[in-house]
Amino acid sequence: MSLRExxxxxxxxRIFEVSRKLFKEKGFENTTIDEITKEAGIxxxxxxxxxxxxxxxxxxxxxxxxxxxxxxxxxxxxxxxHTKEKIKKFLVALAESYEKDKxxxxxxxxxxxxxxxxPRNAPDKNRNPHSRLIKTILxxxxxxxxxxxxxxxxxxxxxxxxxxxxxxxxxVVWLKSDxxxxxxxxxxxxxxxxxxxxxxxxxxxxxx
Numbered sequence: 701m702s703l704r705e706x707x708x709x710x711x712x713x714r715i716f717e718v719s720r721k722l723f724k725e726k727g728f729e730n731t732t733i734d735e736i737t738k739e740a741g742i743x744x745x746x747x748x749x750x751x752x753x754x755x756x757x758x759x760x761x762x763x764x765x766x767x768x769x770x771x772x773x774x775x776x777x778x779x780x781x782h783t784k785e786k787i788k789k790f791l792v793a794l795a796e797s798y799e800k801d802k803x804x805x806x807x808x809x810x811x812x813x814x815x816x817x818x819p820r821n822a823p824d825k826n827r828n829p830h831s832r833l834i835k836t837i838l839x840x841x842x843x844x845x846x847x848x849x850x851x852x853x854x855x856x857x858x859x860x861x862x863x864x865x866x867x868x869x870x871x872v873v874w875l876k877s878d879x880x881x882x883x884x885x886x887x888x889x890x891x892x893x894x895x896x897x898x899x900x901x902x903x904x905x906x907x908x
Contacts, residue, residue, distance in 0.1 A: 712750045715740050719757050724804045728758075728811050758812045766832045768797055783844030784895045787837060788888055791867055795884035798871065806875045834864045866890055 718740040722731040733754055737747050751757055772778070772790040781789065798805045838860035844850035850859075867887060874883040 708750075711742070711746065715742065715747060715750055716757060716760055720761075720804060723807055724801070728754075728807050755811065758808050761808045762812050765794060765797065768794055770832075770836070783840055783847065783849040784891065787840050787863065788891045790836070791863075791891065792884045792888050795871070795887050799883055802875070809871070809875060833867070834860050837863050863891070863894060866894065 719736050722735055722739060733747060737744050772793055778786050778789060838856055841850055841856040841859055845852055845856060870887050870890060874881055
């Protein structure tokens with residue numbers, strides 16, 4: 701990577717970190733681009749070189765979470781794990797990353813939902829964090845079917861969509877709750893329950 705490329709990445713990350721700080725302090729709606737650029741020490745034109753709108757910062761936040769998934773699933777240290785444990789490990793890790801800052805996650809998550817409803821803002825399918833999550837789960841399930849760790853009779857696509865739906869439903873419930881509910885523990889328990897239905901009958905002796 702060239703020095704110029706490194707500097708561009710550093711600038712983009714600085715803009716985002718300053719934005720995160722201001723969103724947390726003032727909320728997304730009450731934070732202006734002028735405030736972000738002033739705090740980051742950059743010109744407004746520089747901001748727009750990296751983020752065409754304030755809303756695009758929200759998508760970048762979602763992208764970073766998606767990148768976390770890929771970092772985990774491509775980690776060689778999980779290759780030996782049972783399919784159920786692979787899926788649980790990266791979904792729980794993703795949940796824990798959200799738990800580190802619930803208020804910010806809540807603000808940006810619901811803003812992201814409004815943002816992508818506009819067709820002009822819809823991200824490319826290959827970069828859409830939602831699509832990437834389903835694709836990752838699907839790949840792991842198909843691998844699990846080959847290993848007989850997942851029932852060969854199930855439709856892997858439907859199973860991936862169910863796991864994805866359960867994950868995001870749990871996320872929304874957690875974000876809307878003011879209780880001490882643990883998102884990561886909740887999703888972990890639900891994955892255990894779901895695998896009671898899709899885990900392979902040939903591996904009934906497995907106890908993850």
